[in-house]
Amino acid sequence: MSIGSVLDLLRPDFPDITISKIRFLESEGLISPERTPSGYRRFHVADVERLRFVLTAQRDQYLPLKVIKEQLEAIDSGAATLGVREARARANAVGGARPPVPETTDPVASNGGGRLRRLNVVPGEVSPEELRFDHEIRITRADLLEQAGIDEKFLTELIRAGLITPGAAGYFDGDAVTLARTAQALSEFGLEARHLRAFKLAADREAAMVAQIAAPIAKSRDADARARAEETVRELAALSLTLHTCLVKTSVRASLGG
Template identity: 80%
Template structure:
């Protein structure tokens, strides 16, 4: 789904905002976004379940803050004062343009669907950012935290799984015995089970049986346990959004863990091949 479509449906998730910002700010993280929110520089709305939803204005403010830090080395206190001046209307567009020229920057309007009437429709970005080529974004192969978000649950029967994965009933039984595929409490399977079964089937063509894949399962369990251990104290917080923050942390850590795992495997394979 495009960014504009997600905005039309009520805003972007924090993971989607991360993907938008990374091409220009490769070092941005979910933790950094949460920190800027705690400092009062942005104020995204919350869904009834506690998830952040970012508007166009929120994203433009983030770009303003990150650009000021990166290019002008301004402290957050000064950046916050500039934003407050814009919010209150004390800094008109003409004043902002004059300040921009004095500091070698250019005033830039938010996207056409970002006009909110709140006095925050314009931000100041360095002129060099406008004329310079767009920098490379996320490193190829990097996993997004949004890949671990579950928007809705899909349940399928055993027969459905066999059909979609293209495997035999006996092979599925072997995968279940090996702990690679696990049905839910009611005996249903989810879409992830299809991916697992298809992958296991492909590996079986190279002579790897379900029992050989247990090592992958054990490694995944260890990584998941480590992520859960880190997030557990956050979930125990007394504030209303503690659980939502813990879930965001789990997704971010899981994505980083999977990216690291993939990179390590690639490096090991290259070394084994003498690369």
């Protein structure tokens, strides 16, 4: 399965699951999905069940990742056979009803120390598979406000700044939720929507460069020209995002004297 398919399987039980969370758990050694020659992640059923175990232990028992990793190592070695259902039953028996998780915390970030934030964006390699567009996701304005945890005023500021744009019918896509959450987190450091225009302008320039490269492919008379052009756009966009992340990290490190 692709990482997108894994998200679809897990979201009914874990609505807050994101690609960033899955990649973070992989970086921590809790899961090890297969990699194709081109670098795409490919998940098996066992990988999904392993993810369910980790997410359930975090949600129901508030266990730190170090402890969960030790449990998984015990299972891998045959010293333990605790399954997801058993873990959930044990959590309910020991702790009773699960208390609500504070809205401003992210369980995956609990081992990072310091302040907890709603998002835990882990920089690193970006796969083109993660950039596939889902045209079926349509989110109303009210749902966007609720899912992103922002108010009407802040959303209006994001729209006026050109950071979020509703579709022709007034709906928003899934990326709008992530963007709004991220902008909200940045606002806690004093960055207003108007300050984020610089990011939007830089993204527009990168997108224009990507489109310019892919345009000749799309104009080809081949039957699969459009599909190849879209795949090229995803490849270039993924490389661009990875390069951007590396450049920002390098600049931040230099500014800190590291």
